Amino acid sequence: MRVKRHKNHRRILRFFRITFGVQEPYHVLVDGTFLTHALQQRIYVKEQLPKMLEGRSTPMVTNCVLEELRALGERALGAAIIAKGYYRLKCGHETPIVAAKCICQQIGQSNERRLLVATQDPELLATLRAVPGVPLIRLHGPVPQLEEPSKASRGAAEAKEKQKRTCANWERPKLPELKAKEVKAKALAEKPKKLRKKKGVNPLSCKKSKKKGPKGTQGAPVHAPPAPGKRVRSRRMARPQDKSEAELNS
Ligand SMILES: [Zn+2]
Structure with a gap:
């Protein structure tokens, strides 16, 4: 389960990095609801955020968030102290x-400053989902989770992709030139290539070999005379004089 969650987080972060440039170190804007919830669940936010995002991250608050927590008095005293x-x-x-x-x-x-937002406030979440390029973090019980990219984010990503595919305004005047080049290249490709003259069979492969006898025996006697004192048994290996004797006998 944990591995799957990490994989999901990585995929979502990659989406935001590629399309909106959200990258390390992550600046996470934390609000009061998130802090109080984290405190209830005994989560150390400063420690959990880098683990979840797998990179350096800085939790941040604004003065207004801090003042709101202070205004709540004792109910949010712990969260206010953490936020400070x-x-x-x-x-x-x-x-x-x-x-x-x-x-x-x-x-x-x-979201020009590429901030991430951590909140439990459903209204704030709904408003931020309408803005493209805002990664949202929520607590599901004690587990911090990165939300899937909102519709607005996905729409913006698709629009960017489309823009990449079509040519930009500054490219248009250069187009006729490009087109002429393309036509030229196409014509060249279509031209029949010059056929190479077919050569006959390689003459060297037909030549008769000049070598006589087996390899490596050139100059050396084929039948070496047996060493003196050694009896010759085989008729094949017999010396010439032995051979003639054998013939005489037969
Ligand atoms: Zn403010």
């Missing part, structure tokens, strides 16, 4: 606004 230790993203709100709104403003229309 996180990197503070400058939102520029001098008087704090609702945290969800502040986060939406940080993301903007196209």
Whole structure:
């Protein structure tokens, strides 16, 4: 199960990296709902995020998120203390606004800062799903999970792919030239190639070999005389004089 989850996370992250340029170190904007939920489940967010994303990651909060947690008083004291230790993203709100709104403003229309958002707020999740290129993190019980890319993200990715396939405006004036080149290449390819003259059989392969006798015996006597004192049994191996005697006998 865990292996499958990691595989899914990797696939989703690859999608966001390739189409929207979301890459390490991951900047994760965390809101109050996520922090309180993590505290209830006894999850150490700073430790779990790099494990889940398999890379360096920095949890961040905005001033507005921190102020909202502080405003909740004792109910969210632990979360406020944790949030205080996180990197503070400058939102520029001098008087704090609702945290969800502040986060939406940080993301903007196209998530130019390539932020990831970790939240348990269903309304905020729904709003962020409409923005292409925002990886969303949620807690399913004690398990942090990366959401599948939203429809908006997928649509934007498809549009980008389409744009890649068609030629850009600056390319259009160059097109006639390109077309002429293409036609020329095609004509060249269609031209019948010059046929090579067929050569006859390789004359060297037909030549009769000049070698006499078996290999390696040139110059050496075929039948070496047997060593003196050794009896000759085989008629084949017999010396010439023996041979003549044998013939006489027969
Ligand atoms: Zn703010």
